Amino acid sequence: MRISQNLRILLCFAVAAFLSHAASADVLKITVNDTIQPITAEYIARAIDEAHRRNCQALLIEMNTPGGLVSSTRDIIEKITSSPVPVIVYVTPTGAHAGSAGIFILESADVAAMSAGTAAGAAHPVILFGPVQGKPDDDMKKKMENDAAALMRSVAAKRGRSIEAAESAVRESQSFTEQEALQKHLIDYVATSPDDLFRQMDGKPFNRFNGAGASLSLKAQPVVGFEMTLKEHILDELMDPNIAFIILAIGVLALYAELNHPGAVLPGTVGVVFIVVAAFALNLLPVRFASLVLIAVAFALFALEAKFASHGVLTIGGVVLLTLGGLLLVDGPIPEMRVRLITALAVSVPFGLITAFLMGIALRARRNKIVTGAQGMIGELGVAETALSPLGKVLVHGEIWDGTAATAIGAGQRIVVRGIDGLTLRVEASSEPITGGPPVI
Numbered sequence: 001m002r003i004s005q006n007l008r009i010l011l012c013f014a015v016a017a018f019l020s021h022a023a024s025a026d027v028l029k030i031t032v033n034d035t036i037q038p039i040t041a042e043y044i045a046r047a048i049d050e051a052h053r054r055n056c057q058a059l060l061i062e063m064n065t066p067g068g069l070v071s072s073t074r075d076i077i078e079k080i081t082s083s084p085v086p087v088i089v090y091v092t093p094t095g096a097h098a099g100s101a102g103i104f105i106l107e108s109a110d111v112a113a114m115s116a117g118t119a120a121g122a123a124h125p126v127i128l129f130g131p132v133q134g135k136p137d138d139d140m141k142k143k144m145e146n147d148a149a150a151l152m153r154s155v156a157a158k159r160g161r162s163i164e165a166a167e168s169a170v171r172e173s174q175s176f177t178e179q180e181a182l183q184k185h186l187i188d189y190v191a192t193s194p195d196d197l198f199r200q201m202d203g204k205p206f207n208r209f210n211g212a213g214a215s216l217s218l219k220a221q222p223v224v225g226f227e228m229t230l231k232e233h234i235l236d237e238l239m240d241p242n243i244a245f246i247i248l249a250i251g252v253l254a255l256y257a258e259l260n261h262p263g264a265v266l267p268g269t270v271g272v273v274f275i276v277v278a279a280f281a282l283n284l285l286p287v288r289f290a291s292l293v294l295i296a297v298a299f300a301l302f303a304l305e306a307k308f309a310s311h312g313v314l315t316i317g318g319v320v321l322l323t324l325g326g327l328l329l330v331d332g333p334i335p336e337m338r339v340r341l342i343t344a345l346a347v348s349v350p351f352g353l354i355t356a357f358l359m360g361i362a363l364r365a366r367r368n369k370i371v372t373g374a375q376g377m378i379g380e381l382g383v384a385e386t387a388l389s390p391l392g393k394v395l396v397h398g399e400i401w402d403g404t405a406a407t408a409i410g411a412g413q414r415i416v417v418r419g420i421d422g423l424t425l426r427v428e429a430s431s432e433p434i435t436g437g438p439p440v441i
Contacts, residue, residue: 026224028085029060029194035336036068036101038284039236041075047226051085058086058216060194060223061109064093067100067334069286070125070148077108077155081209086110086216090197091118091178099123100334103169103186108155110214111206112187113197114178120186121175123148125333145171160207161185194223238281241330242343248282249322249347251275252299253354286331294325298348302355315355322348377425380417381432387411394427401425 028051034040044061051059080087089109091098094117098106103120106112114120125144149170156166165184168174181187188206191197198218205215228236238244251274258268301318308314326344330337382396384403387410394403394415402424409415409429419426 026056026222027058027060027218028056028226029223030226032063036065036072037239038072039232039239041072043228043232044076045079048079048083056085058088060088062090062092064096065102066336073101073104076105080108107166113189113191114187118178119175120181121169122173123169124173158209241339244278244281245326245329245339247274248278288328288331291325291328294321298322305355315352319348319352377417377420382415384409384411384413384415403427
């Protein structure tokens with residue numbers, strides 16, 4: 001009886017310890033210091049799931065982003081608004097920016113905060129080229145603007161924040177300092193650090209997306225970092241259009257080298273791997289397929305320049321097309337998600353120089369005298385072994401050949417080869433001294 005009672009006591013202590021541990025769960029923290037793209041969305045979604053699995057009190061997202069893709073932004077907002085764990089978005093450090101897509105994510109958070117010297121806003125949707133003659137389509141721009149504004153109104157209203165100020169970030173591309181955002185009720189707190197933020201929000205209510213009220217007490221709670229996986233780190237780097245473009249160019253160059261040296265294997269293997277990796281990265285980005293055609297034509301011009309002497313015309317055309325193809329490759333909404341001019345030139349110009357170098361080698365080879373095969377015998381000097389009238393024997397390159405001459409040539413006289421018919425050399429007398437080759441008696 002006493003043993004049973006002791007077991008109950010131990011069980012009560014275990015349950016109390018478990019509940020105490022659950023009540024003092026950690027705050028999970030991630031850092032988003034990048035553009036908003038599919039890998040960022042995957043990272044945030046995985047962090048929310050992990051925070052829920054660990055029974056964390058909250059997820060803290062420290063953010064500094066210039067913006068990114070609308071599709072990835074919507075995925076992140078959907079995950080945040082449906083999160084069972086409160087999500088705190090904190091724009092930091094000083095000088096950080098929640099630009100474009102960043103302010104959507106900031107407004108969707110349960111608690112929105114910024115540190116001193118930060119900014120948020122300029123969320124007007126951007127389209128680089130429309131479907132007609134390279135000009136943006138007015139109806140499409142209006143639809144995109146209205147859609148983005150509606151999304152902003154929705155998240156701001158659900159969180160009890162200023163709808164008018166939030167919508168102005170979309171329709172008027174307004175940007176706000178941390179104090180302006182606080183005064184216009186776009187954010188809840190301005191804090192110098194996560195600890196300062198936790199102190200300010202201690203016990204204060206906030207709105208969950210489902211309309212329920214909630215509060216947190218995070219003072220002195222441990223903050224645990226949550227990093228990207230190796231796969232996410234690699235893919236995050238590949239999401240940089242500049243890196244993807246360089247990898248694609250290296251892959252095509254390696255394949256070009258393999259085609260010019262069949263059987264080398266290594267260039268072909270490297271080329272296939274690099275092209276597959278670039279294709280995987282570009283598949284996750286808004287790629288213009290017309291630009292891929294420009295890049296393919298550019299490499300075709302480089303290959304033709306190496307085959308035909310166009311005096312650099314094909315090379316210049318290839319450089320221009322490769323540069324344009326690179327610049328237009330990714331239809332990113334912000335400059336950070338497009339191929340930079342310096343990157344496009346850094347790829348296209350070296351390709352042009354390599355092609356010009358190969359062209360120079362080919363032209364020099366064409367000008368040089370042929371020194372192998374039958375044609376290599378023409379112009380060679382020798383000695384008549386027997387008299388030629390017109391047939392006889394001649395010694396050329398240490399070998400005795402049948403020879404024929406239009407005019408009689410005496411034995412021992414120097415001769416020069418002027419042609420070859422099968423195994424018979426057409427020769428004529430020469431007064432030039434023989435240099436090199438085997439000694440002539």
